[in-house]
Amino acid sequence: MSESVIPDSEASLRDFRSEVRAFVAQALPHGVREKVRLGLEVSKDEMIDWQRRLAERGWLAPHWPRDWQGQGWSAERRAAFQEELVLAHAPETGGISIEMIGPILIRYGTPAQQQYFLPRILNLEHWWCQGYSEPNAGSDLASLKTRAVRKTRPDGTEVYVVNGSKIWTSYAQYADWIFCLVRTDTGARAQQGISFLLVDMRSPGIGVRPLVGIHGWHLFNQVFFDDVEVPVENRVGDENAGWAIAKSLLEHERLNLARVAENRRRLAKVRAIAAELEESGQPLLLRPWFARRYRELEVRLEALAATVLRFRQRARAGARLGPETGMLKLLGSRLIQDIENLAVDALGPGTLAYDRAAHFEPATPQPGQSAYAAAASARRFVTRGYTIAGGSSEIQHELLAKQVLGL
Template sequence: MTDSITTDDDASLQDFRREVREFVARSLPHAVREKVRLGLELSKPELVDWQRRLAERGWLAPHWPAEWQGCNWSAERRAAFQEELVLAHAPESGGITFEMIGPILIRYGTPAQQQYFLPRILNQEHWWCQGYSEPNSGSDLASLKTRAVRKTRPDGTEVYVVSGSKIWTSYAQYADWVFCLVRTDTEARAQRGISFLLIDMRSPGVSVRPLVGIHGWHLFNQVFFDEVEVPVQNLVGEENAGWTIAKSLLEHERLNLARVAENRRRLAKVRAIGNELEEGGQPLSQRPWFARRMRALEVRLEALAATVLRFRKRARAGETLGPETGMLKLLGSRLIQDIENLAVDALGPDTLAYDRAAHFEPAVPQAGQSAYAAAASARRFVTRGYSIAGGSSEIQHELLAKQVLGL
């Protein structure tokens, strides 16, 4: 069955934006809004509470099909929804769970997998993390070494026995499940010996080690698999055909890695900093060096937003997105880094002090200081990883040169 897709004229889109703004104003707790506005860390309970409110409104997974509580929105409406949430300082909602594994199960999962996992995702019983990168297999993902060997238990049930580790696993400390790329054929060509497995994080043999970066935040982890038994029913797609699934996920993931809505929020933050601070007796926003950099960032963001929207329309029309989506990730990660660099430059030495507690609760700024200063350096350091995560910029340039430009 083909679901009808909402179409929008300018008036209906503006009405929808107003509806989203009113919903956020009513539903988002003030304390959470302030933490997001200032760039502070949110707890899992705060995220769960916000996603519950979205679910009650029917907006938790609007890009999913209607049979799975989706909304069948147009690309324009979906972009407007994300923008309004972000500009109202609402938290980002479960990108890995709702943007990655959900669509993969909808497209590639068996009916049994869909019936088991998708309702548990929607009611937030299951939070997911992504097991792709390994200590020696990051951007060269096809070189991964984590093994999955098929065996039969004494009771006759078949399982995969998984051994190895994954690294830079975002929010694995919160996750109930992980979707993993594992090697199931060591003799085949690298890409042809990989399978896509779903692994319960509570399984015996799974352990998580936190990786706390220079920014002081616990975003990443290393996950270890010590002969973890996984039911063969948790294989998505065909054995040794996981690379096809991984590629389709990465192509769509890079639409999100352009981070258009998040770039809008961060640029609004820098604009607010420019309006509240002074330099040389005039508002910082009027200083030539600041105004020039702001204008350049605004132009880059609008160009990126228009390009992402074109790709979303193509995807919704059923077109297969190719390696050209890598440019979106390149542009988005550079842009967010430059925005955070401008924030730190504008705030100056006030960003140098480090207070771990200030990452979780708004600090009371001293006279002449900005409330944005407490987390500014940490936010900048976090974004340094954006040109590595999801495929390093060097690898993206090489792929674009070879596969798009034919060089």
């Protein structure tokens, strides 16, 4: 699946960034931009509408191969594209469908799976969710218990019968399909008895229970499987070989887990908050406690961005990225939490009131308050999960100690 990529000079990247900014300024609805800027919730319809606009421009899945509407961009151009979208307050572009299951099917799927699923992802007919974590298998994913037993139907069709549950499943309430890790061999070593299945969310026996967090938002769900039958042809890769596929997906995510662009946007938000508020008769930007914390976050962000750049340069030179990239997730997730903590501290008591309706539509703030206040606490609570999801910080520290430092 290797393809030649378009080389980029600094000048061409600057021109490309200008092109992306101009497109977003014209194509992104103002109301959606404001919701993202203020940290409010964006509906599924609004996300789909934005993705359709990107698809019309040919930018929905630019990192996919050209045979599947990809653009053949360099890693630097892809990073610049994502950064410009984030800084322009655009909603999430690809998520699980474009960034996760699409590349997996391109790399590991059968021709029949590719021909069926990839066009439906690109035309936004299918919305996907990810079934990895379980109530007792999160960071220790290899201990998963959801069971898939192979059987033959009376008509001769081969199926897996799936029983168990997945948890922290983002946006499962919207999903048409879920890709799951399931245990197909209980006698093998933990990682060697796992298979990768594609499951229709309309299948009999699937149940979805919402998990509403302290932030008040319905992001997560628990998905239950009660004798759910899945055709064997919906398995990706060989039976009991799902762990390797799952690991390749994590490798695909590594450089994005630093959240550099998202950290830049959120830090700019904090600066905007401080520019509009005063404390003790002074602009908040000039208050020593705020300035000290803000400058520290700036330094940490630039150090993180430089580290990501070094890894990207290594990858471009053909070097294989190892477990040391786990530091990016550690640094990026903690940074985004500290930025949101500063936002709440800057806004003050106005963030404490909870109004569910205010999380969906921008409202005129009360005198002396900021429009950012309505969702600030919710945003802070959402980011608490960033040091848990994708492998907790404790697990990341342990992997770095063992696999990088040899401790």
